[in-house]
Amino acid sequence: xxxxxxxxxxxxxxxxxxxxxxxxxxxxxxxxxxxxxxxxxxxxxxxxxxxxxxxxxxxxxxxxxxxxxxxxxxxxxxxxxxxxxxxxxxxxxxxxxxxxxxxxxxxxxxxxxxxxxxxxxxxxxxxxxxxxxxxxxxxxxxxx
Amino acid sequence: xxxxxxxxxxxxxxxxxxxxxxxxxxxxxxxxxxxxxxxxxxxxxxxxxxxxxxxxxxxxxxxxxxxxxxxxxxxxxxxxxxxxxxxxxxxx
Numbered sequence: 552x553x554x555x556x557x558x559x560x561x562x563x564x565x566x567x568x569x570x571x572x573x574x575x576x577x578x579x580x581x582x583x584x585x586x587x588x589x590x591x592x593x594x595x596x597x598x599x600x601x602x603x604x605x606x607x608x609x610x611x612x613x614x615x616x617x618x619x620x621x622x623x624x625x626x627x628x629x630x631x632x633x634x635x636x637x638x639x640x641x642x643x644x645x646x647x648x649x650x651x652x653x654x655x656x657x658x659x660x661x662x663x664x665x666x667x668x669x670x671x672x673x674x675x676x677x678x679x680x681x682x683x684x685x686x687x688x689x690x691x692x693x694x695x
Numbered sequence: 696x697x698x699x700x701x702x703x704x705x706x707x708x709x710x711x712x713x714x715x716x717x718x719x720x721x722x723x724x725x726x727x728x729x730x731x732x733x734x735x736x737x738x739x740x741x742x743x744x745x746x747x748x749x750x751x752x753x754x755x756x757x758x759x760x761x762x763x764x765x766x767x768x769x770x771x772x773x774x775x776x777x778x779x780x781x782x783x784x785x786x787x
Contacts, residue, residue, distance in 0.1 A: 574785060583703070601785070608785035613752040613759070617777045620700070624713065629703045633782055640786035648784035653750050655704040659784070677704075681738060682748075 552588040552691045553579075553632065553658045553674045559594050560694045564662050564669035566596055567636030571667045573605035578616065579632035579658060580623045589631040589658055595619045599635075608647070609635045632658030632674075639664065642671040644687045652677045658690060697725050697770045700777040708735040722755060723766030725776055740778070752779040 559579075566575040576599050581592040597615050601608040611633070620630060633654070637645075642663035644652075652659060655677050662672040674692045679685035696716050701709045709715055715732060719725035726747075730737040740751055747753065753760045754777040760768050770776075 576782070578782075601783075604785070607787040609783060611782040613754065613779045613781065614757060616779050616782060617754055617757065620702070620777070620779070631703070635784060637786035645784070645786055647787065651750075651781065651783040651785075653704075653780035654702070654782070656707075657704060 552693055553660070553676075554588060554590045554693045554695065555579075556591070557694055559591055560672070560692075563594055563634045563660065564672055566634075567638075567662045567664045568667060568669050570599065570605075570636065571664045572638045574599055574601075574607065574609040574636050574638060576609040576611055576633065576635040578611070578619050578630055579634060579660065580619070580626075580628040581631045582629060583631060583656070591631060592626075592628055594634070595622075606638055607640070630654070630657065632660060634660035634662070636662045636664050636669075639666065642673040644675050649685070649687050652685065652687060653682075655679065655685070659687060660692075696772070697774045697776055699725060699729050700775060702778055702780060704780070705736060705739055705778065708739060709733045720770060721766065722753060722760050722763075722768040722770065722776060725770060726753070726766070750781040752781060753777070754779060 578595040599609045663670045674690040675687040676690040717728035
């Protein structure tokens with residue numbers, strides 16, 4: 552399960568509206584709970600560096616990720632997941648999303664943006680033990 | 696002694712440590728030291744033929760080692776190596 556505050560939930564959806572018709576992307580920081588759930592304490596917006604096809608691709612600069620990771624360590628936060636948007640496309644993971652997912656145990660949150668307006672937000676956890684058996688599985692999201 | 700920062704998904708293979716101190720004069724030696732200390736990390740970082748996986752980014756401080764001298768990059772005392780699996784995807 553992924554636990555998000557209402558303000559973070561709306562903030563990541565709003566990010567997708569702001570970057571429409573391009574995909575947005577960002578990082579979820581918080582804690583892995585003992586019971587297997589993840590609690591998000593804050594989100595960090597990132598730039599989508601895929602200038603060649605930003606309407607249906609995203610990529611986060613590793614340098615930006617290192618900075619976010621470093622700031623997170625100083626606050627005792629872990630990277631627990633990522634988010635991105637699918638402009639005029641369902642809030643379901645794509646073949647590309649799975650192929651490019653490498654953070655096992657983390658959440659991949661996808662928001663569909665329909666004609667500029669955030670529609671559905673779904674979360675998927677990258678399950679499996681390695682690249683050979685990985686899969687994105689539906690994950691319950693708790694917004695409070 | 697260089698320190699290697701371990702990303703959250705790989706910490707289950709590094710004894711739950713977020714960072715590991717390793718000996719080594721180069722990035723390659725430091726990474727070899729890491730997988731020697733934590734052998735379960737190896738298959739997540741390297742392909743079967745011993746090459747670093749394409750999606751595994753390795754940074755020395757804030758520089759991508761690909762733009763330095765790759766695994767031959769010489770390390771200074773206090774350098775931090777970050778292992779960062781790539782973050783990408785998209786709707787199609």
